[in-house]
Amino acid sequence: MHDQYDAVVTDNGSFLAGYKRLCLPQIPKSGAASFLYTTLRILRIRKGRADWRIGSRTVAIEAGDIIAVNNVEVRQFLRADGEIEMDIFAFLPMVFGRDTDCLRLFYSRAPEFSPRMDRTMPGFRQADTLFDMLPGAFSMKDADVRRTLVTSLMTAAVTVLLADIHEKSPALLTADSDSRTAAAVIAAAVHEINHCIGEEFSVGELAAKLNLSRGYFTRIFRSCTGVTPGAFIARCRVQNAIRLLSSGRYTVLDAAMASGFGSSSGFYKTFTAVCGMPPGEYLRNAGIAAI
Structure with a gap:
């Protein structure tokens, strides 16, 4: 939504x-x-x-x-x-x-x-x-x-x-120093993802911006949230595309490109995986008129 x-x-x-x-x-x-x-x-x-x-x-x-x-x-x-x-x-x-x-x-x-x-x-x-x-x-x-x-x-x-x-x-609730470190990493990662949502970047590149190895970042992110960084980034990109489409000023393809998807096929595949239905069906159900 x-x-x-x-x-x-x-x-x-x-x-x-x-x-x-x-x-x-x-x-x-x-x-x-x-x-x-x-x-x-x-x-x-x-x-x-x-x-x-x-x-x-x-x-x-x-x-x-x-x-x-x-x-x-x-x-x-x-x-x-x-x-x-x-x-x-x-x-x-x-x-x-x-x-x-x-x-x-x-x-x-x-x-x-x-x-x-x-x-x-x-x-x-x-x-x-x-x-x-x-x-x-x-x-x-x-x-x-x-x-x-x-x-x-x-x-x-x-x-x-x-x-x-x-x-x-x-x-x-866990209260050890590791859990607090993990929470700080999650906060920094979410900030970076939202700031760069219109760009293409890999999990490794995101980890590097946080001065962490890809493996360590993936482990701490997944242990804290239950999903991988890649899956979360995909959700953020889809959510951003839906937000843009709801403004009535973007075509589906334009919203996909502005949300960091490198191709229309990649967008449709990711959108369907995240939302359980293709973009057109989702937009109709949500009452969003795509242009």
Whole structure:
């Protein structure tokens, strides 16, 4: 799916974070289409109840829950009781600046970790209050003030959630120095991928920019996210192409070239592998009119 927000924060002209309130109509009995994004996301469920497949697990969510999802797990709504309304806070890993500890909420997860957080957590009310303040921060007119407020509030809210998890079930998140190093590598890699998304580059070239060997970079990326760097780059390129196509100013081929694909055949093959259907079918289902 493509990203459209009610408000955004940029850093040097590039997207850093976005906010929107989303209402989903009744989910079909067969389930909604699966989707993924290249941003990390915090979701606050405001209305409704649903079963949501996140990666390999199914999570029951309801109004009042906070959900933390990363950018490597494919998600799909399986069932919902009526309309679902949620606040979506989407952001790149760089939103936390040098505080890479916050990234452990999204990447350094034990297999039994649940992305759902609810009112039974001691610090839930404090985190919920901080998330209440975020839409107002996104609406600030001054760009520098807006960025400072959003990054500060997001960091504070995630820090509260992390503290709760450590207090309640510390084994759910790894806390050693290796996991923190991995989170920093992931953040740097995502930043570089988004910055150079319109260019052709290999995993080895990306690793070299991070001053890492290709083998070490691939191992640390896969152990932390569950996917290879090559697979993640492919997702980012497809997501960027969808974003460009949704603007109504690009042909399919132009969007592919602007997203770093070297050929139309490579684009169609990768798009189908990532989305489970060819570009034309996806665009029709998403209501995007290609030119």
